[in-house]
Amino acid sequence: MRTVKFGIIGCGLMGREFASAAARWCHLPEMDVKPEIVAVCDTDSEILKWYTDNFSTIGQVTDDYKELLANGEVEAVYIAVPHNLHAEFYCAAIEAGKHLLGEKPFGIDLEANKTITDCIKKHPEVFVRCSSESPFFPAMQRICRMIEKNAFGQIMEVNSGFLHSSDLNFEKPINWKRMLKFNGEYGCMGDLGMHACHVPFRAGWSPQQVTAILSNIVEERPDGKGGMAPCETWDNATLFCVAEDSASKKEFPLTIKTQRISPGHKNTWYFEVLGTKKSARWSSKQINTLELLEYEGGEQSWQVIDMGHEMTYTSITGGIFEAGFSDSILQMWAAFLYELHHGQAPGKFAGCVTPDEVALSHELFTAALESEKNNSVCEMKQ
Numbered sequence: 001m002r003t004v005k006f007g008i009i010g011c012g013l014m015g016r017e018f019a020s021a022a023a024r025w026c027h028l029p030e031m032d033v034k035p036e037i038v039a040v041c042d043t044d045s046e047i048l049k050w051y052t053d054n055f056s057t058i059g060q061v062t063d064d065y066k067e068l069l070a071n072g073e074v075e076a077v078y079i080a081v082p083h084n085l086h087a088e089f090y091c092a093a094i095e096a097g098k099h100l101l102g103e104k105p106f107g108i109d110l111e112a113n114k115t116i117t118d119c120i121k122k123h124p125e126v127f128v129r130c131s132s133e134s135p136f137f138p139a140m141q142r143i144c145r146m147i148e149k150n151a152f153g154q155i156m157e158v159n160s161g162f163l164h165s166s167d168l169n170f171e172k173p174i175n176w177k178r179m180l181k182f183n184g185e186y187g188c189m190g191d192l193g194m195h196a197c198h199v200p201f202r203a204g205w206s207p208q209q210v211t212a213i214l215s216n217i218v219e220e221r222p223d224g225k226g227g228m229a230p231c232e233t234w235d236n237a238t239l240f241c242v243a244e245d246s247a248s249k250k251e252f253p254l255t256i257k258t259q260r261i262s263p264g265h266k267n268t269w270y271f272e273v274l275g276t277k278k279s280a281r282w283s284s285k286q287i288n289t290l291e292l293l294e295y296e297g298g299e300q301s302w303q304v305i306d307m308g309h310e311m312t313y314t315s316i317t318g319g320i321f322e323a324g325f326s327d328s329i330l331q332m333w334a335a336f337l338y339e340l341h342h343g344q345a346p347g348k349f350a351g352c353v354t355p356d357e358v359a360l361s362h363e364l365f366t367a368a369l370e371s372e373k374n375n376s377v378c379e380m381k382q
């Protein structure tokens with residue numbers, strides 16, 4: 001069993017998820033590589049106590065990411081910091097020779113993403129991937145295998161999205177994800193978009209043009225100090241794309257929807273493929289349920305399948321038990337480590353988002369901003 005010693009930079013919400021996944025690695029009995037958290041970095045010292053209370057393997061605690069990157073024991077890093085810091089932190093990690101799983105959107109804007117992409121190209125010895133756990137649910141992986149086998153026939157339409165709802169509460173205080181300076185112009189697309197793009201891009205369905213409808217619904221929020229602060233970023237985005245299937249060269253409509261205000265949707269991923277031979281749809285609202293329509297002439301009827309624990313990276317959990325968010329995080333981390341160790345993922349859809357895929361998401365979100373600004377259809381540069 002190879003052990004990869006990790007540092008975590010940015011130890012908030014997502015940093016804890018990774019640490020917790022590392023702590024239950026024994027859940028994955030067939031993995032021959034495992035992570036060990038040896039260093040943590042955050043400017044908020046309060047947040048680090050949870051780590052040092054729970055992980056005896058941590059030998060370095062710092063508020064300076066450069067100190068962590070100078071630690072020779074650290075082989076790889078997970079970086080989960082606000083978007084304005086991505087380019088600086090990711091490039092520094094790559095230049096320090098650390099393998100990197102970086103959080104999306106991988107740069108606050110197209111320019112920052114290009115800086116990271118250029119840095120990756122100069123350091124091919126470093127393994128770099130972007131975080132997105134959305135395809136690692138059992139139903140999504142089943143749909144992915146169907147895509148791989150061309151089971152859908154001609155693709156007629158694909159709808160993919162990620163919906164949140166807590167911002168419907170106008171009293172919710174502002175946080176960095178609602179501020180231009182930290183979150184960037186993409187707004188909800190930067191926050192949520194990579195998840196919705198992951199499977200379409202991996203499938204080879206690339207947007208050729210986009211028409212975007214972006215909404216800033218809540219223009220100010222409580223600042224947490226008794227006043228109000230401007231809430232500058234897009235709350236909701238619906239991208240109507242014409243996509244091309246790279247294999248058949250046929251075009252079809254693809255919608256990518258990312259919303260912070262989708263009433264009733266606490267955290268809903270959904271995905272739908274409509275094809276001439278088969279159609280499939282899944283929503284994390286009914287996490288265990290895959291809907292499938294197989295057409296061979298005659299009656300058209302949707303079947304409903306309970307997925308249970310059909311995981312890409314074998315888990316000790318019994319096959320009948322449903323999967324949850326933390327299982328998808330564990331699977332994503334298995335994907336990262338497997339590919340780091342073996343040089344390739346065990347299947348087309350069993351790997352994390354690549355730098356090329358994340359770059360395409362930036363092209364799409366930038367085109368969406370242009371479409372909104374000019375009230376136009378924006379052609380994508382390929």
Ligand SMILES: NC(=O)c1ccc[n+]([C@@H]2O[C@H](COP(=O)([O-])OP(=O)(O)OC[C@H]3O[C@@H](n4cnc5c(N)ncnc54)[C@H](O)[C@@H]3O)[C@@H](O)[C@H]2O)c1
Pocket residue numbers: 009010011012013014015041042043044047063065079080081082083085103104105131132133190191
């Ligand atoms: N994959 C997912 O499902 C998912 C979910 C939420 C957020 N994210 C992404 O994760 C990243 C972080 O989001 P989060 O929700 O964990 O945010 P968070 O605010 O909970 O955590 C960010 C942490 O970064 C720390 N930080 C800020 N500046 C720093 C600096 N200079 N040096 C070291 N630490 C610093 C903060 O103190 C904070 O603890 C973002 O890129 C976000 O888009 C991904």
